Amino acid sequence: MFALTGIDHRYGRTPVLAIDDWSAAAGEHWLLAGPSGSGKTTALHLLAGLCAPTAGRVSVGGVDLATLRGAALDRWRGRSVGLVPQRLHLVGALDVLDNLRLARYLAGLPDEPTRALLLLEAMGIDGLARRMPRQLSQGQAQRVAVARAVVNHPALLLADEPTANLDDAHAQATLLLLRAQAVHVGATLVVASHDARVRPLLPRVFTLPPRTVSA
Amino acid sequence: MNLASLALAYARRRPLATFLNVLLLAVGVATITLVILVSSELEGRMQREAAGIDLVVGAKGSPLQIVLAGVYHADVPPGNIPLAAVEELARDPRVREVIPMAMGDSFRGFRIVGTVPAFVAHYAARLHAGGLWAAPLEAVLGSEAAQRTGLAVGGSFAGSHGLAEGGGEHGDRAYRVVGVLAPTGTVIDRLVLTGMDSVWAVHDAHGHAEPHDEDADAAPPAREVTLALVKYRSPVAAASLPRAINSRTVLQAAAPAYESARLFSVFGVGTEVVRGFALLLVAASGLGLFVALTQALDERRLDLAIMRTLGASRGRIVGVLLLESAGLVALALVCGLALAHGVAATLGDWLPAAAPLAAGAARWRAEEGWVVLLALAVGIIAAALPAWRAYRLDVAATLAES
Numbered sequence: 138m139f140a141l142t143g144i145d146h147r148y149g150r151t152p153v154l155a156i157d158d159w160s161a162a163a164g165e166h167w168l169l170a171g172p173s174g175s176g177k178t179t180a181l182h183l184l185a186g187l188c189a190p191t192a193g194r195v196s197v198g199g200v201d202l203a204t205l206r207g208a209a210l211d212r213w214r215g216r217s218v219g220l221v222p223q224r225l226h227l228v229g230a231l232d233v234l235d236n237l238r239l240a241r242y243l244a245g246l247p248d249e250p251t252r253a254l255l256l257l258e259a260m261g262i263d264g265l266a267r268r269m270p271r272q273l274s275q276g277q278a279q280r281v282a283v284a285r286a287v288v289n290h291p292a293l294l295l296a297d298e299p300t301a302n303l304d305d306a307h308a309q310a311t312l313l314l315l316r317a318q319a320v321h322v323g324a325t326l327v328v329a330s331h332d333a334r335v336r337p338l339l340p341r342v343f344t345l346p347p348r349t350v351s352a
Numbered sequence: 353m354n355l356a357s358l359a360l361a362y363a364r365r366r367p368l369a370t371f372l373n374v375l376l377l378a379v380g381v382a383t384i385t386l387v388i389l390v391s392s393e394l395e396g397r398m399q400r401e402a403a404g405i406d407l408v409v410g411a412k413g414s415p416l417q418i419v420l421a422g423v424y425h426a427d428v429p430p431g432n433i434p435l436a437a438v439e440e441l442a443r444d445p446r447v448r449e450v451i452p453m454a455m456g457d458s459f460r461g462f463r464i465v466g467t468v469p470a471f472v473a474h475y476a477a478r479l480h481a482g483g484l485w486a487a488p489l490e491a492v493l494g495s496e497a498a499q500r501t502g503l504a505v506g507g508s509f510a511g512s513h514g515l516a517e518g519g520g521e522h523g524d525r526a527y528r529v530v531g532v533l534a535p536t537g538t539v540i541d542r543l544v545l546t547g548m549d550s551v552w553a554v555h556d557a558h559g560h561a562e563p564h565d566e567d568a569d570a571a572p573p574a575r576e577v578t579l580a581l582v583k584y585r586s587p588v589a590a591a592s593l594p595r596a597i598n599s600r601t602v603l604q605a606a607a608p609a610y611e612s613a614r615l616f617s618v619f620g621v622g623t624e625v626v627r628g629f630a631l632l633l634v635a636a637s638g639l640g641l642f643v644a645l646t647q648a649l650d651e652r653r654l655d656l657a658i659m660r661t662l663g664a665s666r667g668r669i670v671g672v673l674l675l676e677s678a679g680l681v682a683l684a685l686v687c688g689l690a691l692a693h694g695v696a697a698t699l700g701d702w703l704p705a706a707a708p709l710a711a712g713a714a715r716w717r718a719e720e721g722w723v724v725l726l727a728l729a730v731g732i733i734a735a736a737l738p739a740w741r742a743y744r745l746d747v748a749a750t751l752a753e754s
Contacts, residue, residue, distance in 0.1 A: 178752050187661060188748040208665035215663015222751050226658040230361040238353040244663035248353055285662075 138163040138325045139184060139293060144193035146179060152348075154179045156193070159343050161325055163292075166316055168336060169329040171345030177329035178223070180345070181295045184327065185218045186210050198292050215244030219286030219324065221296040221315075225278050227270035233257070233281050234266040237288045244289045253288055259321075260284055260314065276307045280314065287318045294324040300332045312338045355668070359676040362648065373637070373644050374684045380633035381688025381727055382695070387627050388719045389696045393712045395616070398424070401539045402608035404474060406590065407582040409433070409441065409597060415606030416615065422453065422579040423608045425463050425539050429455055430604070432576040437603055441582065446589035452577040454551040457511035462497040464511050464527075464544045466551030466577075472533070474581065475540040481505050482531030488550045492531040496541040503529050511544075511554065525554045537711065548577065637684075638730035645677060645738040656742055657750040670739045674732075681731030685724060 140160035146153050154176030161167055169177050182188050183195050186202045195202045198217060205213050227236050237253040257263040262280050270278060279299065286294060296315055300308035312328070312335060319326035328339060336342065363370045401423055408422035413430030420427035435452065442450040451474060454466035465471070469484055472492070482505035485492055493503060503509060507529045512521045527546065535541055552575060582605075584590065590607070597605040649656075656669050697713035 179748070182748040182751070185661060187751070208667065211660060211663055211665040214661065218661075220661050222658065222661070224654075226654050226751070228655050228658065230365045230655075231358070235353060235361070239358070239659070240662045242353040243659055243668070289663075 138165070139197045140194075141180070141183065142194045142196075144183065144190050144195070146176070146183065146188075146193070147191045154183075154190075154345070156180065156345075161327070161341070163325055164320075164323060165341055166319060166326040166339055167328070168339035168342045169327055169345070170331065170336070170342050172331055172347050175345040175347055177331070177345060178297055181220070181297055181327065181329050184293065185220055185295060186214050212245060215240075216246070216289060217292050219289065219291035219294045221279075221282045221286045221294075221299055223297040223299075223301060225282040227273075227278060227281060227285070229270050232267050232269050233262075233273070236270070236281065236285050240285050240288050246289055253284075256284055256288055260318075275302055276310075279303070279307075279311050283311070283314055283318060287322050287324070290322045291324050294319045294322070294326045296326070296328045298330055298332070299328060300330060300335055305334060308332065308334050309338070355671055355675050356679075359672055359679055362652070362672075362676060363679065366648075369644055370680065373641055374680055374687065376637035376640050377634065377681065377684035377727065377730070378687040378691060380630055380637050381685055381723060382691040383630035383633055384627065384723050384726075385689055385692035385720060386695055387623060387630060388717055388723070389692060389712065390709065391623050392717050392719065393696075393709050396712070397537075398612050398616075400537065402612060404583065405581050405608050406584045407594060407597075407605050407607055408579055409438070409582060409603045409605050410579040412602065412604045415604065416611050418579065418604060418606040419608045419611040421455075422581060422606075423539070423612075425465075425543065429578045432578055433580075433603055435575040435577050437601055438577055438580045441580070441597070441601070441603070444593070446585055446593050447582060448585040449583040451581040452548065453579045453581070454548045454576070455578040456551065457513060457554065459497075459509050459511050459527075459544050460501050462494070462501070462542055462544050464491070464546060464551070466546050466548040468548070471545065471581075472540070475536055475538050477533045477536045477538075477540050480532045480534040482529070484531055485545070485547045485550070486530075488547060488553045489525060489527050490530040490550070491527040491544055491546045492533060493529060494533050494541040494543045494545070495535040497544055498529075498532045505529055505532060548575075634726060634730060638734050641677065641680065641731065641734035642737070645673060645735055648676070649673065649738040649742060653745065653750055656745055657747045660745070660747040661751070666743050666745075669742050669745070673739045673742055674735050677731045677735035678728075681727050685727050688727075689720065689723070 138161050141156045142158050144154060144156040169180060171177050179188070183190055184197060186195070186205065189203065200213065202210070228239060231239060234250065234253055234257070237256070238248055238250060241248055241253070254263060254266060257266055260280055260283070262277060262284070265273065265277055265281065270281070273281065294315070299311050299315060303311060315326060315328060316338070328335060405423055408418050410418040410422060410429055411431035411433050417427050417430055421429040438450060438452050441447060449470065451468060451470050453471070455463060457464045472484065480495065482492070493501070498504065501509070508526045509529070510521050510526045527550070533540065584593065594605040594607060597603050659669060693713050696709045698710070700710045
C-alpha cells in the first residue's frame with residue numbers, strides 16, 4: 138500500500154532519517170518503533186507528503202508523491218491520509234463537530250454533519266459534539282482527534298505517539314480504537330511510538346535505529 | 353463550514369480585540385467621511401448661492417465683507433451707496449443686470465432685504481403662497497424664515513433695527529406678509545423680502561421720530577441702497593469693469609468667485625488639518641489591524657498547520673487570513689460610513705449652524721469611493737505580511753515543534 142525506498146532525509150547536512158526499504162500491504166497495521174529522535178515523526182510526515190525526502194522515493198496507494206505538487210498534493214493528503222498528531226491540535230475556535238466538518242470541508246468533500254455525528258456516536262463521544270476543545274479531557278481530545286483523522290475515510294491512517302500522557306487503560310483503549318477505526322474505514326495503520334505498551338497490540342513492527350550522532 | 357464561518361469563529365473567539373479593531377477603523381472612516389460631507393456641503397452651498405452673481409458692489413471697504421454681506425448674508429454691509437450710482441452702473445453697456453438691495457433691519461434674526469422682483473427671479477424662487485410685494489410694507493418670506501417664525505400670508509410683524517436680534521423695534525411701522533416662497537436651498541430661504549421703498553419708508557419714519565436727525569426736515573433725502581448684485585453682459589467685462597468701478601466711482605466691486613476662493617484658502621487649512629488627522633487615525637487603526645492579525649497568526653500557527661494536513665492548500669490558508677481582514681474592514685466601513693451620515697443628519701439638532709448638513713446627509717459623495725478604497729488598502733496592507741508568513745508556513749516543522 139505504501140513503500141519507502143532509499144530514503145535519506147537530511148536537515149541541511151545533518152542526516153535525520155534513513156530507510157532502505159519499508160513497504161506495507163493495504164489494511165496492515167504497523168508499529169513504527171524506535172527511540173526518541175530516531176526520526177519517527179519525520180517518517181510519518183514523509184508518508185503524509187508534508188515534506189519531501191532529500192533523496193529516495195515515497196509512494197502511497199500507488200502514487201509517487203514526488204509527482205504531486207502544491208494544491209494537488211494538499212488535496213491528495215486531505216482525502217487519502219488521516220493524521221493524529223502527537224499534540225492532537227484540535228482547532229480551538231471550533232467545537233468538536235465543527236472540527237470534523239472542517240476536515241471534510243478542507244478535503245473538498247461534501248459537508249455531512251449527520252455522518253460526522255454518527256461517527257462520534259460510534260466512538261461513544263457524541264455527547265461531546267458541541268463542546269469546545271479546551272473543555273475536553275486528554276482522553277476525550279484523543280478520541281476526537283482520531284475521529285477527525287478517519288472522518289474522510291483515508292486509505293492511510295497515521296498516529297504519532299498516541300499513548301503519550303495516557304495511563305495504561307487509556308493507552309490500550311486508544312490503540313484499540315485506532316485499530317477498530319482503521320478496520321472500519323479499511324485504512325492501513327501506522328502508529329509511531331517508543332512506548333513499550335503499544336508493541337503487544339500491533340503485530341507488525343518496523344524499527345528505526347537510534348540516530349548516531351557523528352562527532 | 354466554509355472559510356467565512358471559520359473566519360467568523362476566530363473573530364468571535366476574541367470579541368474584545370475584534371470589537372476594538374473595528375471601532376478604531378470605523379472612527380477613522382467616520383471622521384474622514386464627515387470632513388468630506390461637511391466640506392462638500394459647504395463648498396456646494398457657497399457655489400450655489402454665488403451662482404450667476406458676477407460682482408457685488410457696495411460702499412468702499414473690504415471686498416470680502418461685501419461678498420459675505422451681499423451673497424451669503426453672513427456679515428454686516430460696509431455702509432450705504434447712492435441709488436444714483438447704482439442706476440448709472442446699470443446703464444453701463446457691459447452690465448446685463450443690476451439687482452439693488454437695501455438692508456438694515458431684521459425680524460427675529462432674519463434679514464429684511466428691500467429689493468426688486470428680479471432678486472426673486474435670480475434665485476429662481478417660486479411662490480409657495482400669496483404673491484410678491486406690490487405696495488410699501490408688504491413682505492414676502494423665505495421658506496425657512498416663514499417656518500421658523502410661524503408667520504403665514506396675512507400675518508404681520510415689526511422689523512427690528514439692525515441685522516442681529518435684539519435691536520430696537522420699528523413698532524409703529526408693521527409689515528404685512530403677502531407671500532411665502534417655496535424652499536430653494538439657497539440663502540433666499542432665510543430672508544424677508546420687501547420693496548426698497550418699504551425700507552426707505554421705515555427709515556424715513558424712524559428718522560422723523562428722532563429729533564437729532566438733522567436731515568430729517570430737509571428736502572426728501574437722496575435715496576440710498578446698501579449693496580447691488582451685478583451680472584455681466586459677457587465674461588469679457590470681468591477684465592475691465594471691476595477696476596473701472598473701483599477707480600472711478602464711490603463704489604467698491606467684489607467678485608464672489610474670487611473672494612470665496614480666498615476665504616476657502618484660509619479655512620481650507622482647518623479642513624486639511626482635520627482630514628490629515630483622520631488619515632492618521634485610519635493609518636493607526638491599520639497598524640492595530642496588522643498587530644491583531646500578526647498576533648492571530650502566531651496563536652494560530654498550529655491550527656494553520658493542522659489545516660494543511662487536513663488538505664487545505666496554501667491559498668486557502670491565506671484566504672482565511674485575508675477574509676478575516678476583509679470582514680473586519682468591511683464591517684468598519686459600514687459602521688464608519690453609517691456613523692458619518694448619521695452624525696451629518698442629526699448634527700443640526702444640536703448645532704443650528706450645521707442644519708444645512710442634514711439636507712445632504714442621505715446623498716453619497718463621489719469622494720466616499722476613495723474612503724472605501726483607502727480602507728480596503730489598509731486592510732490589504734495590514735494582512736499582507738501575516739498572509740505571506742502563513743503562505744510560507746513549514747507544516748512538518750510546525751507540527752514537530754513542541
